[in-house]
Amino acid sequence: MSGGITGSITGATRLYAILGDPVAPLRSPALFNAAFARLGRDAAFLPLQVPEGALPEVWAGLRRIGNLDGLVITMPHKAAALPLLDALGPTATLTGTVNTARRRPDGGWEGEMFDGEGFRDGLERAGHTPHGARVLLVGCGAAGRAIGFALARAGVAHLALRDAAPGRAEALAARLAEAFPALPVSTGAAGPEGRDIVVNATPLGLRPGDALPLDPAALRPGQVVADVIPNPEVTPLIAAARRLGCPTVTGRAMHEGQARLAAAYLGIAGWEEGAPG
Amino acid sequence: MSGGITGSITGATRLYAILGDPVAPLRSPALFNAAFARLGRDAAFLPLQVPEGALPEVWAGLRRIGNLDGLVITMPHKAAALPLLDALGPTATLTGTVNTARRRPDGGWEGEMFDGEGFRDGLERAGHTPHGARVLLVGCGAAGRAIGFALARAGVAHLALRDAAPGRAEALAARLAEAFPALPVSTGAAGPEGRDIVVNATPLGLRPGDALPLDPAALRPGQVVADVIPNPEVTPLIAAARRLGCPTVTGRAMHEGQARLAAAYLGIAGWEEGAPG
The missing domain is CATH 3.40.50.720 (NAD(P)-binding Rossmann-like Domain)
Structure with a gap:
């Protein structure tokens, strides 16, 4: 089985997630999962409800999870995420905030701000x-x-x-x-x-x-x-x-512009084809 | 959108996961997600690859994630999970191992062993x-x-x-x-x-x-x-x-017996109907 259907998430599925609170109104999971399904990519994009103040503890755990490849960070964590990363892009450095992070080949995590x-x-x-x-x-x-x-x-x-x-x-x-x-x-x-x-x-x-x-x-x-x-x-x-x-x-x-740029940063090729508006 | 299609994982989807290493060969994600799809339940079951020794740190993070409702624990973490939980069932206590954990109404986590x-x-x-x-x-x-x-x-x-x-x-x-x-x-x-x-x-x-x-x-x-x-x-x-x-x-x-018992412990009603063998 390959990506697309929840029933087809297997042990081999790669994971992406958005960290925020609240998460129920977020549109990124639907947007990214629709893209994964369209691209036939065996990956899933999850909402993780992380209360304000809990990010350092959650992040220390998430970075040990071997099949987690990328994160989108939203309210209230965009500034709190900055000091947790191993490397920052220029806009993250300038603004003091991060909205996207990815695992580097060396296992460290780097982030950038695309809002x-x-x-x-x-x-x-x-x-x-x-x-x-x-x-x-x-x-x-x-x-x-x-x-x-x-x-x-x-x-x-x-x-x-x-x-x-x-x-x-x-x-x-x-x-x-x-x-x-x-x-x-x-x-x-x-x-x-x-x-x-x-x-x-x-x-x-x-x-x-x-x-x-x-x-x-x-x-x-x-x-x-x-x-x-x-x-x-x-x-x-x-x-x-x-x-x-x-x-x-x-x-x-x-939001769709942010998602396009975050997807590119996360190495999700082919986002544009058939993507919403 | 409601459960069933990866494209339908939204911000409101509830999460379950299996913690192990390796995760690629695990059958639980396919088994549980097929059940969620069959039951029309807006939930997803994820593989989380957690290396040996990393469980305490991962667990400290996972327990802060508000929309995570249950876990299945497999090799090599069944004994290491035991001291991290707030309460244990009788078989977990007897065997010194845990393979299923759930969030309690008070926010704590309790586990039991169904192998x-x-x-x-x-x-x-x-x-x-x-x-x-x-x-x-x-x-x-x-x-x-x-x-x-x-x-x-x-x-x-x-x-x-x-x-x-x-x-x-x-x-x-x-x-x-x-x-x-x-x-x-x-x-x-x-x-x-x-x-x-x-x-x-x-x-x-x-x-x-x-x-x-x-x-x-x-x-x-x-x-x-x-x-x-x-x-x-x-x-x-x-x-x-x-x-x-x-x-x-x-x-x-x-394994199917364990999954049935874990599903019941995790409050996933209706598992039997149409379930495999």
Whole structure:
């Protein structure tokens, strides 16, 4: 028997997993397992529910499991995973966070952060190039940091940062200035006026009744509005932007971009063929 | 999506696993996943390759994983698992080994040993009752110990123990005498003569070119010959016994018996319907 059917997971099946909490709403297991089935690969991708604070202990055990080849790391572990790895990619080092890790031939584990590049990938596949764009990024937490670095690397013309927590936008601006000294970055209570692309990287919109991350009355038709929240796919911000005639990019596009890049990093060839949107 | 298809493992899927090394030849993942698919249960059963000596570290991690509900433990970890659990069943306590563990409602883990009862179950389903039988048990390691206790509990009339390692048969005899003081147990270089049932519980027959665990020339037609080795299913001993006209019970029957009992312990109802042999 080979991959595809749960009944066909055998002793020889190779394992991949996503670590997070909660895991029930995660889309990665279905996405990766559908790819394994399509590719005829004898592998399975599992959700592992790891409570906050338990990662070091869980990770010490997982790294001893010989048929585990790769991991995706999600909330609340993206920063906690960093010091547990033996080697880090450049974006993991810059952002202080990791979302994908793989076993190296020497048995050690290395990790990289693809949230930002996944966002950029989703944006570009939706037809919106960040190169030369003026961007407002609302939210400078883990997701916002990763997106800020990816947008800087993609060559945005100007980046305005905003965060409700005092000092967080300024801290990201300082880190960006070190890595990309030529990029104009501003902080403060700036709105969407004059931006080509407006990004929500806060959790606002995840829960019913959340406040909006920015006032949609300030949006103008033609401005691209992107959101990091994959579920619900249409957040109140995305819905408001669509009513105003703005092109939108949902968190689902970002998540699919992350999954594509994570799959490539994990050596899962052929992901694109027949993959969802 | 619900259980059955690997493509349908989602974030909500509950997990079970077998811990061993090697894992590639293990039959439990295929057996349990086929049962989950048949039962429409949103669960997956995984092979976890855990090298000898790594169990304490792996176990410390696994017990923090919130969606892991049960484990089967196999070579080389059956004795090493014992001190890691929070509670033990009576057979685990008697034999000093564990082959199944489950999460309790309070979050702790408890384990029990079903290898011996699985053997007895396979023997009885093949139509051979150990009650009142005279039995020769060759091999008094972990498997032999478990089988010895199960045969004693089933009410054999006499048990002859043999082991190539000095003192091992005598040690099992002493433990059996404590638990079953009325059972006649003998040790020494006894052969199959006069036995109703002859059991190989040594690893001999696992590898091509292994010596036979006992001289088949001493077998007589009508004696039941049972082997614990599931793969190859027809060991040289089983083949020789069949040529002599002895009824045989293979390691596959024992393994299926263990799996049935482990499934019941893990709360997997409906295992029997449509289950293999």
